[in-house]
Every structure is written in C-alpha cells, then in structure tokens.
Amino acid sequence: MSKPSILVVEDDPNLGFVIQDNLGTKGYAVTLGRDGEEGLKFFHDQKFHLCILDVMTPKKDGFSLARAIREHDRDVPIL
Numbered sequence: 001m002s003k004p005s006i007l008v009v010e011d012d013p014n015l016g017f018v019i020q021d022n023l024g025t026k027g028y029a030v031t032l033g034r035d036g037e038e039g040l041k042f043f044h045d046q047k048f049h050l051c052i053l054d055v056m057t058p059k060k061d062g063f064s065l066a067r068a069i070r071e072h073d074r075d076v077p078i079l
Contacts, residue, residue, distance in 0.1 A: 002029070003027055003028055003029040004027075004028050004029070004049040004050070005028070005029040005030075005031065005046065005047065005048045005049050005050075006023055006028050006029070006030050006031070006048060006049065006050045006051070006052060007031050007033065007039060007042055007043055007046075007048040007050070007051045007052070008020060008023070008030055008031070008032050008033070008052045009032075009033040009034075009035070009036060009038070009039035009051070009052070009053045009054055009057055009062065009065060010032065010033075010034075010052075010054045010057070011034055011035055011054060011056075011057045011058055012054075013034075016032050016034070017032075019032075019052070020032045031046060031048070034057075034058075035057050035058040035059040035060065036053075036057045036058070036059050036060025036061060036062065036064060036065040037059040037060050038059075039051075039053065039057070039060075039065055040060065040065055040068055040069070043068075043069055043072070044072070048076060049076070049077075050076065050077050050078075050079070051066075051069060051076055051077070051078045051079070052078075052079045053065055053066055053078060053079070066078050
C-alpha cells in the first residue's frame with residue numbers, strides 16, 4: 001500500500017521544511033512546491049490526496065492555484 005500523498009505549496013523555505021518534515025514523519029509522501037506555478041506543475045504530474053496551499057506565493061497565489069486545481073479535480077481536499 002502506498003503512502004497518502006500531500007502537495008504542499010509554501011514559499012517560506014523554513015516553514016515548508018517544517019511542514020514537509022512533520023508530515024513525512026507521520027507517514028505521508030509530501031511534495032513541496034515553492035511557488036504556485038511549480039505547485040500546479042506537480043499537481044498535473046502526480047496524484048495527490050490533499051493539497052495544502054499558502055495564500056501568498058510567487059508567480060501564482062494560492063487562491064488562483066486552488067481554482068486551477070478545481071478545474072482538474074473537483075474532489076481533492078484543499079486547505
């Protein structure tokens with residue numbers, strides 16, 4: 001059985017590392033994007049069980065990213 005996968009989009013490197021590290025120790029497979037465009041690329045390349053998005057990210061803000069994700073997957077939970 002594969003680990004549940006989570007997409008985290010956070011531009012603050014320290015906070016991104018802490019979130020990724022803590023979720024990883026809880027058994028999740030975490031992909032960390034540093035900006036909204038990178039997060040959207042990761043979303044299109046992989047299947048995620050949950051998306052955690054920072055609202056204020058470079059290149060594409062979290063609200064725009066959430067709308068783009070919703071266009072492709074209406075069911076994935078987004079925080």
